[in-house]
Amino acid sequence: AQSVSQHNHHVILSEAASLELGCNYSYGGTVNLFWYVQYPGQHLQLLLKYFSGDPLVKGIKGFEAEFIKSKFSFNLRKPSVQWSDTAEYFCAVNEGDDKIIFGKGTRLHILP
């Protein structure tokens, strides 16, 4: 079965620090990859996605992610975080044609 691993369950950073959240997946077929964000008390929203083409994907709010096929990874990055980035971040990958499997999530807390 498909699986998604997010290495960090909880990350605490100061404003302006750089961010990298790890994500590895196990699916061996053609992959669609996603990062979603869930702000406190809200629903999940798409940050960025990779379907094909340039493995470096840019999303909203200054986030980007790099698909490294040889490492089965899709890490999320942001060069300088803000207090408003405090949220939970979910990596996800497709399983087959319809379903998306979500990781357990990483809670990011930014200190002002």
Added chain:
Amino acid sequence: DAGVIQSPRHEVTEMGQEVTLRCKPISGHNSLFWYRQTMMRGLELLIYFNNNVPIDDSGMPEDRFSAKMPNASFSTLKIQPSEPRDSAVYFCASSFTSGRAAEQFFGPGTRLTVL
């Protein structure tokens, strides 16, 4: 577009009562997903439909849970009887899939508390 609509937003009920959660997907989307989110277990896929047909219900916890999608614009998730351990936020999501899994759009969720 109004996005995915869920109702109610909050539900408080007593153990043993029937609970019905409702979802209206985005118009034109052909796949609908029900998720449950808790602190302990994270985000779990309960069931999903494609073109109103249930495709995978392996995530439904037990027979107390059932879901229907009578038409392309409406789905329900029912818990009967409800138990305190069912307390969670239930999200509905929809997408348009055409051979490859696509971005899912999430509703605001229903926060269920079973006393």
